[in-house]
Amino acid sequence: MRYKITLLLFALVWAGMIIRLYHVSVKSNFYYEGLAKANVERKEFIKPVRGEITDRNGNLLAMNQIGFSLSIKPHLSMKAKEGKKSQLEQAVDILLETFPDLNKTTMMKVYKKKSSPYNHKFIKVVDFIHYADMMSAYPKLSMYENLKIEAETKRYYPYGRYCAHLIGYTGRSNTKENEADEVVDVVGKVGKSGLERYYNEFLQGELGYQINKVTARNRAIDVLEKMMPKDNRNLTLNIDVDLQKMIFEHFKEQEGVAIVMRTNGEILAAVSYPAYDPNLFVGGISSKAWRALQEDLKHPFTNKIIHGTYPPGSSIKMGMALAFDKAKPGILEKSEYCKGYMTIGNSSHRFRCWKHSGHGTVYLRKAIMQSCDVYFYKKSLQVGIDAMARNLRSFGLGVKTGVDLPREYNGVIPDKGWKMKRFKQPWFLGETVIAAIGQGYDLVTPLQVVRYTNLVATGNLVTPKVAKKMNDREVNTTIVPMEFNAHSLSEVRKGMYDVCNTPGGTAYRLMHDLPIKVAGKTGTSQVTSIPQGVGKRLKESELAYFHRSHAWITTYAPYDDPQFVVTVLIEHGGHGGSTSAPMAGDIYRWLHKNGYFKSKLKKEIDTAVITGEEPQESPELKKKKENIRKRNEELRKKSSSGLSLF
Structure with a gap:
């Protein structure tokens, strides 16, 4: 036994010596060889040049x-x-x-x-x-x-506030961002918001490097290896910056959002007003300027396109009608009677219609045209909140749109489970009634309303996209067809047509004389409740500013061949028909004037796609492109001199 223990100890000692010998003579050799190599070779990274961002016509929106x-x-x-x-x-x-x-x-x-x-x-x-x-x-x-x-290079945004919430800005990277990305660590800058953030990996490119042979004093004496960076990765947008500017300047003293989207998902313009100057952030914003942005009650730093959540008000009624029909087929064939209010059970609480005297007998088309609240109150009690919410979410409300902008908000389309989880309280029938007209807990983003309006217009649920091309590669959008009862959908669309084109429609006065036929829906989303004891509500203009309702209008055109969706929200603007409609009308006039509704141009493009031929450019288009080219050259020339570009 003693002999075996001695042999075991002897074996353990020799095993330890062999392991130590391997570590010193073999394994450590790699470590010291690496140190020696580092003493004679120095690797220097070559920074890539960040790609430029241009609008659909080639105007520079972000440059170096x-x-x-x-x-x-x-x-x-x-x-x-x-x-x-x-x-x-x-x-x-x-x-x-x-x-x-x-x-x-x-x-x-x-x-x-x-x-x-x-x-x-x-x-x-x-x-x-x-x-x-x-x-x-x-x-x-x-x-x-x-x-x-x-x-x-230093990032510069020639259009400043006009495109701030879309383009975003770059800024100095922090420790966390440096650790997550080798390129960011070397460059020291990263996209902080907007497209600059969403497409940061693409725009920033890939590092190059040069390996030099150095002396003991770290002086380079020879180039051993060199690889150039992969850079100048440019982003082309669907945005037309001239339209973007026109909408931005239209807001003036009002605050809100306006979005223009093609029915295929391409965002032609999206303005969140007010805005900030992204150039303030490029070299590091001062604490004073940052504090001013944060404390501004108008919230210029908030991207209301995807971060603003608002009660949709009556703009939800087309989707609500289709949700009723999905949950209970045939429900929309029956009319409802509106006497200006309704009650539930034995309760004396009145759920009022916006029209004090009521609308009388109301069918679906009239309910959309005149925005009858009682019609939707009564239908909602027949369907229930869970079915309403389930269908509305499938229409794109209360869920992210998938747009190529960072940190998009969901919003809220409530149901019984949501309230129990959020407040630990049961759901009440009165809350179902209020949700049916886009009030109560309902919260949506303006882009969600655009997307769902497009669904009503075309039957397709699309994924909105701001970017058009990454270099020469198209940024594709997803289009998902949805099935609806054909008659119900047709009646909803006719109701939207009446809103803008038939006397008595809530937007008729400002929308009926446009150069193209528009279909739409207005909405007035309350931000304060009306006490039961108040027989007649004050006019919006008589209320304190922050107590006034938000004003919606969401539209599509042309009515018989939907090509564009235009949605406008004016915060605390009162009624959509009088406040938001003028801007929507001016947007359609601009689109028409600038050839976006020209059927001839559309046919030329369609023919070119089929035959593989390039459509012929008009003299006006050639002149426009030449002016943009000259302007971009002037911008680049001034950028190198340090002169103010505007």
Whole structure:
């Protein structure tokens, strides 16, 4: 036994010695070989140039200003000797002699923060100097071995506020973003919002690199390997910036959202008003400017297109009617009688129609045309909230649209389960009645209303898209056909036609004389309830601003050949027929004037698709393209000089 224990101990000792020998002679060799290689080779990354963003006609919406960054060599002495300045201070003073507007304290602070014995990279102390400003100084600064000048680009948004909520902006990356993406870590900038964020990986490109042979003093003496970056990945949008500008300027003193979408899902314009200047964020926004944006009661920083959630009001009634029909086929064939209000059971609580005297006998078409509330109250009690909510969500309300913008909100289309989970309370019949006219807990985004209106117009549930092309690759949208009762859908559409084209329609006065036939629905979504004791409600203009209702109008055109959906929401605007309709009408006039409804052009394009031939460009279109080309050249020329582009 003693003999076996001795042999075991002997074997363990030798095993340990062999393992240690392997570690020292073999495994550690790879580690020290790597260290040795790092001492003779230095890999430097080459930054890719961020791609540009243009509208459908080629107008630059996001571009790069050309310039340079300034860096200081690491490990410089920071202490003065014998009355002389330290090496760091000497280097900083050279920069100040050349560019007096630089901040010495900031540069010193940045250098000291990033300097360490383990850092062998030059430390960037100036992010951006314009090309024209650097040209005269370059010969002098390039003579100092402690300074490094690198080509740099700075993002610029020529249209500023007009496209802020769509384009977004780039900003300095944080530690979390650097750790998640190698390109971001090297470039130091990342898309923070809008398309800049959603398509960041595509726009930023891929890193290049150069491996240099270096001396013991880290001086490059030879290039061993080089790979150029994959960059200039450009994004073309469906947006027409001229339409975008027209809508933006139309808002003036009002706040809200306006969206124009082709029936195939292409977003032609989308304005959230008010907006902010994205150029404020490119170099880092001041705390004062940021605080002003956050405290502004008009919320200019909020992208109301996908982050604004509002009660849909009567704009939900087309979808609600189709939801009734899906849940209980044949329910829409029966009329309802409106005497101006209704009650539930033995309750004395009156659920009132907007028309105090009532609408009398109401069929579906009239219910849409005159927006009768009681019609929808009574139908909802026959169907129930769960079936209503299930169908409305399938129509695209209360769910994300899938648009190519980041962090889209869901909104709320409530049911019994939702309320129990949210409030730990049961559902009441009165809440079903209120939900039927787009009030109560109902909350939707403007883009959801656009998408669902398109469904009513075409029978297709589409995925909206802002981007058209990633370089030459098309950004495709998803189109899902949905089945409806043909008669019910036809009556809903006729009701929408009457809203805009038949006397008595809620938008007739402002929409009947357009150059094309429009179908639509107005909506007034209350933000405060009306007490039962109030016999007659005050006019919207008599209410305090934040107590006024939101004003909706959602439309499509032409009625007999749907090509565009236009939805406008004016916050605290009162009635959609009087407040939102004028803007919707002007949008359709603009589209018509600029050839978007020309059937001849449509036929030419369709023929070109079939035959594979390019459609002939009109002289007007050629002139427009040439003007855009000249404008873009002027923008790029000015961007390199540091001059204001507007």
